[in-house]
Amino acid sequence: xxxxxxxxxGYVQNRGPGGGGxxxxxxxxxxGGGGISLFAAGSPTIRxxxxxxxxxxxxxxxxxxxxxxxxxxxxxxxxxxxxxxxGGIATLVPSGATGPVFVNNTFxxxxxxxxxxxx
Numbered sequence: 001x002x003x004x005x006x007x008x009x010g011y012v013q014n015r016g017p018g019g020g021g022x023x024x025x026x027x028x029x030x031x032g033g034g035g036i037s038l039f040a041a042g043s044p045t046i047r048x049x050x051x052x053x054x055x056x057x058x059x060x061x062x063x064x065x066x067x068x069x070x071x072x073x074x075x076x077x078x079x080x081x082x083x084x085x086x087g088g089i090a091t092l093v094p095s096g097a098t099g100p101v102f103v104n105n106t107f108x109x110x111x112x113x114x115x116x117x118x119x
Contacts, residue, residue, distance in 0.1 A: 041069040
């Protein structure tokens, strides 16, 4: 089974195009990007995970994605994550890019002190 990326400082990170498969649980992380960080990651699939209890001082407590990261985010539970912006998910989609596709995810109890981009 292909992996999303690699574990780096306690979170899943993907730089550059790659495949993706279930990680099962991505919990309790606090490094850059919270639970999952995607940077110019292409179109990986993030499916069937519990992404919870992650915290970051920047963006994307559960999932943070920037620069041509157009993931398919399917059948995940994204809950109890905290970030300065985008407690559950934060994304920066460049002009002309597709951006993420969300299908059948559950978002609950994610928080941000600034009340912006909260999913």
